[in-house]
Amino acid sequence: MALTVPVLQKLAEQNPKAEITLVSRPFMEPLCTPLPVRFHGADVTKEYKGVPGLWRLYKELKKLYHPDVIIDLHYVLRSRVLSIFFKSNGTPVYHINKGREGKKALSRPENKVRRQLPHTTERYAEVFRQAGLQLDFDPKDQPKINFISEADLTSLLPENLDTPIIGLAPFAQHKGKMWPLSKSAKLLERLQALGYHCILFGGPQERKELDKLASGTMSRNAAGNFTLGVELTLMKELDVMIAMDSS
Known part of the structure; x- marks a missing residue:
């Protein structure tokens, strides 16, 4: 989740007319505080648990935001089920390529394939590009993001x-x-x-x-x-x- 922050920052800067809504667990909201994006908290282990809960979440998101496209940066069972609901309504869905085969080839005990794999932030950025959004992003040149806190550290x-x-x-x-x-x-x-x-x-x-x-x-x-x-x-x-x- 934390690695989405620099990508979303660049995405919002380069697509000022786009309305971006990030859906994640409520405790993740502080990550979005400095970003020009909307946050929608959804606890999929309680209020939106199981397929019936995900169906309610789908109806809620559809009613509130009328999304033109869904970007699945997590691509796990829950997000895939949610994506199916949106697809059934005709909303285009794009998801991250986690590159599992390349990671397995690199980390297996024998016959390793040692080659540079894309950084996770670049994998995120590529999904937005596939969806037709402008995004010039370099993982080595990430924006500075200020998280404000008054706590005594x-x-x-x-x-x-x-x-x-x-x-x-x-x-x-x-x-x-x-x-x-x-x-x-x-x-x-x-x-x-x-x-x-x-x-x-x-x-x-x-x-x-x-x-x-x-x-x-x-x-x-x-x-x-x-x-x-x-x-x-x-x-x-x-x-x-x-x-x-x-x-």
């Missing part, structure tokens, strides 16, 4: 502001994408021994595990202590971010 930052700050998010939605926590702990020790200031990131449900990971070290744990908007502001202070997946 001094307790998480080093006293010496010249100290390099590294963020570490050791969890992922799928366990197959994660390093064992023991390896993350060793990495944390190594980084601190080299003089880096480390801040841990994660969801509220991961707070206890991250507290354990931070205990006995000089690391700070931001998980579960702030809203997503505040964490995004904190991430702007980082020199490097290490994560287990693209989010």
